[in-house]
Amino acid sequence: MNNLMFHTVEVDKTKIEAFVKEGFESKLGKDNVLNIRLFTYPNEYIVAVTVREENAEAQKIAHELQEIMLDNNLPVAIYTKEAQAEATN
Numbered sequence: 001m002n003n004l005m006f007h008t009v010e011v012d013k014t015k016i017e018a019f020v021k022e023g024f025e026s027k028l029g030k031d032n033v034l035n036i037r038l039f040t041y042p043n044e045y046i047v048a049v050t051v052r053e054e055n056a057e058a059q060k061i062a063h064e065l066q067e068i069m070l071d072n073n074l075p076v077a078i079y080t081k082e083a084q085a086e087a088t089n
Contacts, residue, residue: 011074013038013045020047020078023065028058034083044075054082 017038024033028051035050051058062078069076 011045013040016045016047016069016074016076020049020065024049024051024058024061027061044077047076047078049078049080050083051080052083054080 017036021033021036024036032052033049034052035048037048037050039046039048049058049062058080062080066076066078069078
């Protein structure tokens with residue numbers, strides 16, 4: 001019987017957030033990227049990017065960054081959401 005050895009690999013969550021933030025800010029501009037939040041689910045990561053305006057360009061960036069992560073064996077899903085306008089009275 002083969003003796004399989006598994007190693008636990010530590011993933012630096014701050015580097016994932018920084019990579020996603022830099023990717024969005026470089027293409028949309030810093031003023032249009034309002035928040036980046038990384039969530040973990042047992043063996044995968046989800047990054048929520050709040051942008052000033054959700055559009056095809058923001059979704060394209062999310063898809064491109066997600067593909068880069070997956071190509072590097074990092075199970076990361078990236079999605080965008082538009083900032084909610086403040087309620088006015």
